[in-house]
Amino acid sequence: MIEDCNLDGGNAGYLPTDKATLKAKDLENVYVIGDNTDLPTSKAGSVAHFASEILCENLLREIEGLEPRAVFDGHSNCFIESGFEKGILIDFNYDVEPLPGRFPLPGVGPFALLQETRMNHWGKLMFKWIYWNILLKGEEMPLEPQMSMFGKWAD
Ligand SMILES: Cc1cc2nc3c(=O)[nH]c(=O)nc-3n(C[C@H](O)[C@H](O)[C@H](O)COP(=O)(O)OP(=O)(O)OC[C@H]3O[C@@H](n4cnc5c(N)ncnc54)[C@H](O)[C@@H]3O)c2cc1C
Structure with missing residues (x-):
């Protein structure tokens, strides 16, 4: 506390x-x-x-006595299981609400943002392996900490 x-x-x-x-x-x-x-x-x-x-x-x-860099944008992303072997993926930050698009590769995906898909459900299942084998071991993920607007669009 x-x-x-x-x-x-x-x-x-x-x-x-x-x-x-x-x-x-x-x-x-x-x-x-x-x-x-x-x-x-x-x-x-x-x-x-x-x-x-x-x-x-x-x-x-x-x-080192340097000023901190003011660069954290509140980036968050999250799979949401919606049932029937489908899921939704959301990606957002302090200023940008979840938008449609593709993730992590702009225009390619394979995950679809703000849409209910089977691939998103498989992504959630794959994340379990990533969590135990990459994140908990402190390995690098090929993702920038800041949210990217590439491959996203406003409705
Ligand atoms: C049921 C549940 C489901 C969730 N699902 C998701 C999800 O799907 N996706 C997602 O992104 N986030 C999810 N979250 C949120 C996520 O778990 C937290 O945001 C995240 O763990 C926060 O990390 P933390 O290091 O700040 O705190 P914690 O992970 O809570 O770590 C704090 C650590 O400090 C230790 N501690 C506490 N007091 C002391 C003390 N006095 N001395 C020493 N150690 C102490 C605790 O034992 C604990 O290990 C979920 C949370 C819950 C509860």
């Missing part, structure tokens, strides 16, 4: 965090990640994953 560490979590118990740098507000040498933050985004593993790349870079910059 934030309060157990003698930190001020405000009314809701989340640590006030700069949404772009991930530096704790009003604290020196403290950066925050994951569900503990008060960032205006989902409490989701994907947010923590994308934020971790920014946070690591900014921690190293802090150690």
Whole structure:
């Protein structure tokens, strides 16, 4: 708990965090990640994953006496099982709501954003393997932490 560490979590118990740098507000040498933050985004593993790349870079910059880079955009993505072996994939950030398009390769996919497809369901199943064999081992994923607008369109 934030309060157990003698930190001020405000009314809701989340640590006030700069949404772009991930530096704790009003604290020196403290950066925050994951569900503990008060960032205006989902409490989701994907947010923590994308934020971790920014946070690591900014921690190293802090150690070197440099200003943190204000580059976290609140990127989140999530498979949603919709039943009957179909699923939906959403990809969004602080400013952009989930849009239709293809993911991760613009125009190609193989996943369809905001659409209910069998491939999205298979993507969710494949993610289980990715989680245990790549993410938990700290291996690199070929995805940028920031949300890309390539291959997406507004209705
Ligand atoms: C049922 C459920 C389903 C979810 N499904 C999804 C999903 O499909 N996709 C998705 O992206 N996100 C999902 N989430 C959200 C995701 O799990 C969280 O957003 C993510 O785990 C947050 O990571 P974290 O590191 O901030 O916190 P956590 O993963 O909660 O890690 C915090 C760790 O700190 C430890 N800890 C707590 N207190 C102390 C202490 N005093 N000293 C030492 N250690 C301590 C805890 O034991 C824990 O291991 C789901 C969450 C739940 C509950």
